[in-house]
Amino acid sequence: MEMPSLTIGDRTARLPIIQGGMAVRISMAPLATAVASAGGIGVIAGSGLGVSELAQEVRRARAATDGVIGVNVMVAVRKFADLVKAAIAEGVDIVIAGAGFSRDVFDWTREAGVPMVPIVGSERVARLAQKFGAAAVIVEGREAGGHLGTDESVRDLLPRIVDAVDVPVIAAGNIVTGADIRDMLAMGASGVQMGSRFAATVESSASDEFKRMYVAATDDDVIIVKSPVGLPGRALRNPFTDALARGDYPAIESCVACLKACGKDYCIIDKLQKAQTGDVIDGLVFAGQSVTRIHDLPTVRELIDRLRSEFQAATQEAAS
Numbered sequence: 001m002e003m004p005s006l007t008i009g010d011r012t013a014r015l016p017i018i019q020g021g022m023a024v025r026i027s028m029a030p031l032a033t034a035v036a037s038a039g040g041i042g043v044i045a046g047s048g049l050g051v052s053e054l055a056q057e058v059r060r061a062r063a064a065t066d067g068v069i070g071v072n073v074m075v076a077v078r079k080f081a082d083l084v085k086a087a088i089a090e091g092v093d094i095v096i097a098g099a100g101f102s103r104d105v106f107d108w109t110r111e112a113g114v115p116m117v118p119i120v121g122s123e124r125v126a127r128l129a130q131k132f133g134a135a136a137v138i139v140e141g142r143e144a145g146g147h148l149g150t151d152e153s154v155r156d157l158l159p160r161i162v163d164a165v166d167v168p169v170i171a172a173g174n175i176v177t178g179a180d181i182r183d184m185l186a187m188g189a190s191g192v193q194m195g196s197r198f199a200a201t202v203e204s205s206a207s208d209e210f211k212r213m214y215v216a217a218t219d220d221d222v223i224i225v226k227s228p229v230g231l232p233g234r235a236l237r238n239p240f241t242d243a244l245a246r247g248d249y250p251a252i253e254s255c256v257a258c259l260k261a262c263g264k265d266y267c268i269i270d271k272l273q274k275a276q277t278g279d280v281i282d283g284l285v286f287a288g289q290s291v292t293r294i295h296d297l298p299t300v301r302e303l304i305d306r307l308r309s310e311f312q313a314a315t316q317e318a319a320s
Ligand SMILES: Cc1cc2nc3c(=O)[nH]c(=O)nc-3n(C[C@H](O)[C@H](O)[C@H](O)COP(=O)(O)O)c2cc1C
Pocket: 019, 020, 021, 022, 023, 024, 026, 045, 047, 072, 073, 074, 097, 098, 099, 119, 140, 143, 144, 145, 146, 147, 172, 173, 174, 175, 193, 194, 195, 196, 197, 199, 285, 286, 287, 288, 289, 290
């Protein structure tokens, strides 16, 4: 069986795969365009970008593909409203928001006719999102990479959220193969969001050093760090995270007040940017639990072809 399509509001992608937004500058126009062209939903991460930089990325992606392009912005970011509005003005198809809950974003997206998809970690927030007009919800479990909003596994959360709402539910966290996608759809998901697997592709804007760290990672390397955003984050262990574990926080060299409320333990933008540009010793390499099952750096097209055949094989096996 071929993978089913995924409809969110009035937008339909041929494949039920969302490439998760990954800040800072990991999922930019090249990755989002490749995913959208291959039939999935390509997502540009807006957190940590300037408003004109995000607008330019959306414009580049929009010009390069007719596929479905989304933008992901964390509610915790100070320029949240300006970033979302700029992406809408450039013709983005879908807005995704996590790390907090914004009521206002439902008004901005409704007025523009753009589907709004919040990331949720409980039935209560999923119901609230539906009430405000969410076109779908993404349920992200504790296995996921980046900031974490729950300590529950996606496998425990997903069935409860599917029961709690009528809109499509997208599962995220520890999904890297076509068999994983089949499992999530069998549990009631309408689609999946995959982050780490797409960070380790040719088109991802992560540095080669970042990608090499992914391919080499083992179980002992995957850790939880404290983030000044106020949420725990899943990342790869390195000298920087070892220093954090010792309570040795680096001084903040300059601050642009990028977050609405910052814990000021260290500068998260600086550390994420360092990793993205190649300093994986002193930077922060966000990664999901799934990173230990990632062993290569395919192109997006190769990855999607593989996911489709793995999905078919898993579906046949489950039916026999
Ligand atoms: C490097 C990296 C950066 C991320 N940045 C963001 C982000 O800016 N906003 C967000 O909502 N999620 C972010 N995430 C989470 C992903 O969008 C996705 O939900 C998650 O990676 C799914 O888990 P997986 O990595 O096991 O596939 C990030 C994940 C990674 C690995």
